[in-house]
Amino acid sequence: MSSERFSVIKATGGNRIALAIAAAAAVVLFTVPFWTDQSTPRTLVTLLTLIAISQMWNLLGGYAGLVSVGQQGYLGLGAYGLWFFADRLGVHPFLSVGLAALLAGAISIPTAGLVFRLRGGYFAIGTWVTAEVFRLLVANIRETGGGSGITITSVAQMGTGTRMMGTYWLALLVAVGTVVVVYLLLRSRLGLALTAIRDNESAVESLGINVFRAKLWAYIISAVGTGAAGAIIYLNLLRVQPSAAFGISWTAIMIFAVVIGGMGTIEGPIIGAFLFFVLQETMAEYGTWYLITLGILAVAVTVRFPAGIWGTVNERWSLSLFPVRRILRMEEGWSSASGDLPRDRGSNV
Amino acid sequence: MTIVNVILQGVLLGGLYALYAVGLSLIFGVMRIVNLAHGDLSILAAFISLLIVDTIGLNPLLALVAVIPLMFVVGYVLQLGILNFTLSSDEMRPILVTFGMSIILQNALLETFTADSQGLDAGPVENASVTLTSNLAIGWFPLIIMVAAVVVITGLNFFLTRTQLGRAFRATSDDQEAARLMGVNNRRVYGLAMGISLGIVALAGVVMGIRTTFDPLTGPLRLIFAYETVIIGGLGSSWGTLIGGVILGVAQALGAYASPGWGILAGHLVFLAVLAFRPQGLLPKTAEI
Numbered sequence: 001m002s003s004e005r006f007s008v009i010k011a012t013g014g015n016r017i018a019l020a021i022a023a024a025a026a027v028v029l030f031t032v033p034f035w036t037d038q039s040t041p042r043t044l045v046t047l048l049t050l051i052a053i054s055q056m057w058n059l060l061g062g063y064a065g066l067v068s069v070g071q072q073g074y075l076g077l078g079a080y081g082l083w084f085f086a087d088r089l090g091v092h093p094f095l096s097v098g099l100a101a102l103l104a105g106a107i108s109i110p111t112a113g114l115v116f117r118l119r120g121g122y123f124a125i126g127t128w129v130t131a132e133v134f135r136l137l138v139a140n141i142r143e144t145g146g147g148s149g150i151t152i153t154s155v156a157q158m159g160t161g162t163r164m165m166g167t168y169w170l171a172l173l174v175a176v177g178t179v180v181v182v183y184l185l186l187r188s189r190l191g192l193a194l195t196a197i198r199d200n201e202s203a204v205e206s207l208g209i210n211v212f213r214a215k216l217w218a219y220i221i222s223a224v225g226t227g228a229a230g231a232i233i234y235l236n237l238l239r240v241q242p243s244a245a246f247g248i249s250w251t252a253i254m255i256f257a258v259v260i261g262g263m264g265t266i267e268g269p270i271i272g273a274f275l276f277f278v279l280q281e282t283m284a285e286y287g288t289w290y291l292i293t294l295g296i297l298a299v300a301v302t303v304r305f306p307a308g309i310w311g312t313v314n315e316r317w318s319l320s321l322f323p324v325r326r327i328l329r330m331e332e333g334w335s336s337a338s339g340d341l342p343r344d345r346g347s348n349v
Numbered sequence: 350m351t352i353v354n355v356i357l358q359g360v361l362l363g364g365l366y367a368l369y370a371v372g373l374s375l376i377f378g379v380m381r382i383v384n385l386a387h388g389d390l391s392i393l394a395a396f397i398s399l400l401i402v403d404t405i406g407l408n409p410l411l412a413l414v415a416v417i418p419l420m421f422v423v424g425y426v427l428q429l430g431i432l433n434f435t436l437s438s439d440e441m442r443p444i445l446v447t448f449g450m451s452i453i454l455q456n457a458l459l460e461t462f463t464a465d466s467q468g469l470d471a472g473p474v475e476n477a478s479v480t481l482t483s484n485l486a487i488g489w490f491p492l493i494i495m496v497a498a499v500v501v502i503t504g505l506n507f508f509l510t511r512t513q514l515g516r517a518f519r520a521t522s523d524d525q526e527a528a529r530l531m532g533v534n535n536r537r538v539y540g541l542a543m544g545i546s547l548g549i550v551a552l553a554g555v556v557m558g559i560r561t562t563f564d565p566l567t568g569p570l571r572l573i574f575a576y577e578t579v580i581i582g583g584l585g586s587s588w589g590t591l592i593g594g595v596i597l598g599v600a601q602a603l604g605a606y607a608s609p610g611w612g613i614l615a616g617h618l619v620f621l622a623v624l625a626f627r628p629q630g631l632l633p634k635t636a637e638i
Binding site for chain 1: 377381382383384385431434435439440441442443444445446447448449450452453456457459460569570572573576577580584608610611613614617618620621624625628
């Protein structure tokens with residue numbers, strides 16, 4: 001197989017236009033606090049953090065094939081990390097968000113050493129147990145206020161304007177950051193390894209790829225991103241309680257958003273998070289019915305349309321805003337493998 | 350003597366955890382599904398029992414005659430109606446679907462029965478005890494649960510090894526394609542396995558509802574106990590679940606004895622220790638059910 005007979009395409013013209021639009025949208029979002037009232041950024045923080053945590057779950061479930069139901073553990077660690085660095089050590093709250101994220105990442109390493117011994121559904125419940133362990137440890141420490149929780153005073157004492165704007169920009173940074181990190185990661189060698197692991201783990205292992213290390217990176221990055229989002233959520237809420245911060249509902253949100261939006265795509269979690277956000281805002285007065293509705297929708301999608309909303313769009317029209325697939329483009333006269341080529345063959349470079 | 354008493358209570362608690370675990374273990378053995386809604390389905394059974402108790406005033410132990418078959422049907426329908434469609438090469442789909450069912454069930458129960466703690470009253474048997482020495486007593490009820498667990502495990506083993514349907518279960522577990530070629534109806538076998546699993550979990554849910562309180566959100570913790578029992582005992586070993594249950598029960602009892610908040614945590618830590626030092630569990634037998 002000589003190399004000049006085919007080339008690997010990572011993006012098309014349409015993709016580049018889409019990326020430019022996404023970048024423009026990020027810039028517009030950056031200016032939001034300057035031309036809206038105070039409640040808009042506050043509401044948008046919820047949406048942006050939802051996008052971040054869903055994106056981080058998608059990196060695990062959609063790309064590394066690791067179905068975790070314990071990501072609420074890292075969200076809670078991020079929240080309590082914020083309290084620890086800001087209130088106990090006196091670090092500036094905004095800087096504490098970064099430190100809290102790193103703390104979550106650091107704790108995820110030994111945790112991975114344990115839960116990676118398990119597979120499939122047993123891995124899933126194993127991660128759940130670790131999140132429960134984090135929750136119980138925090139709830140049993142007197143300094144954190146135990147089960148009744150604690151107010152993050154250094155954040156509460158900040159000026160409202162500074163806190164709201166800072167929180168909003170941090171949320172935007174984390175939402176855009178998680179999308180960019182996942183995008184760049186998937187276009188790298190590690191990303192290729194991850195998607196290959198998801199599709200056939202033993203085949204990848206036989207090619208000499210270090211499966212454990214690839215999964216570990218996905219797990220750590222996911223913990224860091226989820227921890228950062230957790231810290232930001234509690235910059236907004238001010239009071240942190242173990243049962244809420246380490247609640248399984250967070251992971252339910254992530255999974256439902258990713259599954260409905262489209263697992264294994266970057267666009268999917270964004271769409272799913274948006275859908276979740278809209279349902280939550282409109283059905284707020286009907287208790288937890290929005291969660292039941294989304295759950296039923298997620299189960300139905302998994303059974304009938306496993307590709308989710310964006311996956312279905314992608315299958316039908318080959319549309320991708322964040323291209324992470326590699327398209328093999330054959331030169332003229334090369335036909336032996338043309339039957340297996342993706343539909344994108346010949347799309348403009 | 351108190352410490353002996355604490356350990357004894359823990360051992361008997363193990364019987365209850367084994368009841369929870371065998372159902373989880375059975376369906377994993379037959380169809381390689383880990384049912385994340387296992388705990389919530391046990392809570393559903395407890396609430397169904399509560400409804401029967403409240404409307405016709407039956408003792409919850411007698412109500413089991415209705416609750417167990419009902420949950421068997423729920424399992425069969427759930428398997429044939431939903432879960433069978435997720436059994437492809439992709440092992441992720443059943444996990445996602447059962448997780449979704451878990452969240453749906455929790456919140457639907459919450460909307461129906463509110464977040465109040467409930468309990469099932471089985472009458473005097475609940476608190477009766479045998480006095481062994483002056484300060485050592487065993488409750489009749491925990492003892493009955495332990496005996497029930499031994500009976501269920503023995504019965505399940507007999508069913509799997511000695512009956513024709515049990516052979517079909519094991520054949521499907523070993524090689525579903527080959528079993529199909531031999532005329533086994535896989536989908537029906539899966540439905541029956543899920544039915545039996547939920548029948549057992551109905552028993553577990555009701556007796557646990559008699560022993561302690563429950564509310565719509567206690568399901569996940571029950572799932573975790575069942576799961577820790579399975580892993581500590583060794584995947585796929587039915588007598589292992591009894592040992593796993595006893596170890597988990599004793600760890601929790603000792604933890605709670607040391608400090609009230611540490612009972613469940615102590616159980617988790619023993620589970621993590623097993624995972625770190627003996628990930629295959631104590632009595633591994635993964636090849637069979």
